[in-house]
Amino acid sequence: MKKILVPTDFSDNAFNALHYAVELFKNEACIFYLLNTYALPIHQTEFAMDAPAQFGLDDITINQDRSIENLKILQQRATDEFNNPKHEFQTRSALNTLVSEVSTTVKDESIDLIFMGTQGATGAQEILFGTHTVDVIKKAKCPIIAVPSKFKYDTPKEILFPTDYEIDFRNSHLLELIHLAKKF
Secondary structure, eight states, X not given: OEEXXXXXXXXXXXXXXXXXXXXXXXXXXXXXXXXXXXXXXXXXXXXXXXXXXXXXXXXXXXXXXXXXXXXXXXXXXXXXXXXXXXXXXXXEEEESOHHHHHHHHHHHHTOOEEEEEEOOOSSHHHHHHOHHHHHHHHHOSSOEEEEETTOOOOOOOOOOXXXXXXXXXXXXXXXXXXXXXXXX
């Protein structure tokens, strides 16, 4: 069974990446891990300019509850809209950075592929892929498929394998890309 990670911020771009992944693997048994990360809320007090930032347990709980609830909604939406008995949707919510939690999830769940929605930002590499996607591409030890915003599914005709040679790719890392290349 193929294991696919789809980080989400609950945006249309993230859902589009999920939709693309579901379409690409519509004939294969898959578990889609829907991942949302959230950060510590930081509150600064006016009277303590040089004091450490304060954060409260209530705020952490609010962010955690919001993440879990939105993941449940997304999980139900995916199950209803895609309606494929070969596909299962699981959720992961984490108080962590996106890059760190992606790395943890790839390792813990033996993830085969990552699908990420892209929107783009400003800056050289970030224009094409978006800041979060570039960060994950640089650190993840797993193939990533970056899906541009509003991109509709079409059978892939080409696969780009960018590398800066900083990650020591093994054959196991490339098997999914080889599988995709043979599929079409």
